[in-house]
Amino acid sequence: MKLFPVMAVVGAAAVAAAHYLTFIVAPMERTMGAAQRIFYFHVPSAWLCYLGFILGFVGSIVYLYNRKAKADAFALAAVEVGLCFGLIVLLTGPLWARAAWGVWWKWEPRLTSMALLFLIFAAYWVLRSFGGRGEGVRRFAAVLAVFGAPNILFVHVAVKKWRGDHPDMVVSNGLTSDMRLALYPSLLALLIVFFLLLHLRYRAHRDALTVQAIRRRLARLRGI
Amino acid sequence: MSGAAPGYVAILSAVLVKDLRAELRSKETLATMGLFGLVMTFILAFGFTADPATNRRVIPGALWIALLFAGTLGVGRTFAREAKDDAFSALILSPAPRSAVLLAKMIVNFCLSLSVMVLVTPLLAIMLRVDLLPSLGPIMLMLALGAGGFAVVGTPLAVMAVNARFAEVLLPMVVFPMVSPVLIGGVKGTSVILGTTFGDDGVGGWIQLMLAFDVAFGVGGLFLFERMVTE
Numbered sequence: 001m002k003l004f005p006v007m008a009v010v011g012a013a014a015v016a017a018a019h020y021l022t023f024i025v026a027p028m029e030r031t032m033g034a035a036q037r038i039f040y041f042h043v044p045s046a047w048l049c050y051l052g053f054i055l056g057f058v059g060s061i062v063y064l065y066n067r068k069a070k071a072d073a074f075a076l077a078a079v080e081v082g083l084c085f086g087l088i089v090l091l092t093g094p095l096w097a098r099a100a101w102g103v104w105w106k107w108e109p110r111l112t113s114m115a116l117l118f119l120i121f122a123a124y125w126v127l128r129s130f131g132g133r134g135e136g137v138r139r140f141a142a143v144l145a146v147f148g149a150p151n152i153l154f155v156h157v158a159v160k161k162w163r164g165d166h167p168d169m170v171v172s173n174g175l176t177s178d179m180r181l182a183l184y185p186s187l188l189a190l191l192i193v194f195f196l197l198l199h200l201r202y203r204a205h206r207d208a209l210t211v212q213a214i215r216r217r218l219a220r221l222r223g224i
Numbered sequence: 225m226s227g228a229a230p231g232y233v234a235i236l237s238a239v240l241v242k243d244l245r246a247e248l249r250s251k252e253t254l255a256t257m258g259l260f261g262l263v264m265t266f267i268l269a270f271g272f273t274a275d276p277a278t279n280r281r282v283i284p285g286a287l288w289i290a291l292l293f294a295g296t297l298g299v300g301r302t303f304a305r306e307a308k309d310d311a312f313s314a315l316i317l318s319p320a321p322r323s324a325v326l327l328a329k330m331i332v333n334f335c336l337s338l339s340v341m342v343l344v345t346p347l348l349a350i351m352l353r354v355d356l357l358p359s360l361g362p363i364m365l366m367l368a369l370g371a372g373g374f375a376v377v378g379t380p381l382a383v384m385a386v387n388a389r390f391a392e393v394l395l396p397m398v399v400f401p402m403v404s405p406v407l408i409g410g411v412k413g414t415s416v417i418l419g420t421t422f423g424d425d426g427v428g429g430w431i432q433l434m435l436a437f438d439v440a441f442g443v444g445g446l447f448l449f450e451r452m453v454t455e
Contacts, residue, residue, distance in 0.1 A: 064448070064451045064452070065451065116401050116404050119401040120398075120401045120402060123394070123397045123398045123401065126394070126397065127388060127394055127398065130389065130390060131388035131389050131390060131391075131394055132387070132388055132389045134387060135387075136384070136386075136387025136388070137387055137388050139384060139387070139452060139453075140381070140384035140385060140387055140388055143380065143381065143384050143448065143452055144381065144384075144398055146448065147377065147380075147381070147402060147441065147444070147445075148401075148402060150440075150444075151402055151405070151441075154405035154433070154436070154437050154440075155404055155405050157405070157433060158404070158405040158408040158409055158433060159408065161409075161412070161429060161430070161433065162408050162412055
């Protein structure tokens with residue numbers, strides 16, 4: 001409990017610092033201009049989106065094996081945070097694409113894989129939000145996460161074969177040291193935010209379980 | 225009734241034969257799927273009919289959309305029959321290996337969607353006036369692989385969906401993005417067969433991709449199924 005406020009302050013400071021590095025320190029990119037600065041949020045967000053879905057996948061496997069509500073709460077929290085970062089990716093991506101490629105959307109493998117992965121986990125989230133709260137729904141969602149995450153390999157291969165003529169985007173090379181200076185602190189700042197959000201959502205889901213249990217006990221005590 | 229427990233194959237074929245026989249007697253799923261496929265054919269023809277060259281380019285997409293939609297209808301019905309009288313619990317409580325039950329259901333779904341496509345494919349060819357006869361074999365192979373991919377992913381998810389509210393809405397939402405590699409492979413592979421797309425390695429690569437998908441999710445689903453259902 002003590003760590004959380006400290007980390008929240010650190011996270012806020014880190015995000016502010018990342019903004020400073022992104023908008024003031026990082027050099028203006030020659031061909032794309034200011035739009036390239038989207039990259040410092042876009043790329044870390046994509047990594048963290050994947051991290052969220054991977055943690056959701058792991059939590060779901062654990063849940064299928066031990067049936068502990070905690071594992072499921074963790075998986076749900078991780079998917080939710082992953083979706084948040086995925087939304088950032090899918091909103092900033094087209095802005096960047098418009099500036100760089102002149103179109104809002106391109107059937108580029110990485111882009112398409114991200115979009116489909118987002119759809120799969122969005123379905124997970126809708127299922128959890130509206131499908132009911134029972135144990136069966138949790139299992140359904142866990143199966144979906146366990147099937148959905150590895151599926152991305154197939155999606156990627158399929159889209160790559162489909163649009164094989166597009167060159168892979170080079171993101172890690174072609175960066176000047178100033179650009180790296182903005183990218184990695186930005187990643188660190190968002191990573192802190194990621195874990196803060198994960199912690200909050202996980203706690204919320206666990207508290208909800210506790211409340212549910214107390215309600216049930218109360219109802220029993222009242223003798224119905 | 226004999227002392228020894230029946231083997232895996234015996235259980236698999238028992239469930240399979242039961243389901244196919246029930247279907248052939250009532251014909252409820254086949255009839256609804258078939259009629260739905262017919263309606264789809266008209267809708268797709270209304271939507272896409274153009275000049276002969278364009279028709280040849282759009283027919284793969286039309287075929288695969290029909291397969292996907294009709295397949296969803298069938299997959300959703302898989303366990304509806306078992307839900308009646310709580311027969312599903314009996315299946316699960318029996319000492320039969322659960323993966324045998326799932327495999328049987330996958331095969332049933334595969335057969336149902338493929339038989340709908342046997343109806344829809346010639347109709348679409350007639351309506352869009354595309355001569356599919358010279359390449360009918362490879363196209364049916366692609367559709368079979370696609371129906372397989374749909375069955376191996378859709379069946380286990382349909383089992384799980386019976387627990388959820390809005391199951392009939394949730395299921396397609398969950399299954400469609402999951403089978404997108406099969407859809408991409410099927411559409412592109414079919415257009416390579418029809419000569420409207422030229423892939424660098426022809427149709428073989430797409431067949432490999434779909435086969436890999438079917439095997440990976442089939443084996444994965446059967447392996448996980450023991451963990452999925454416990455009641």
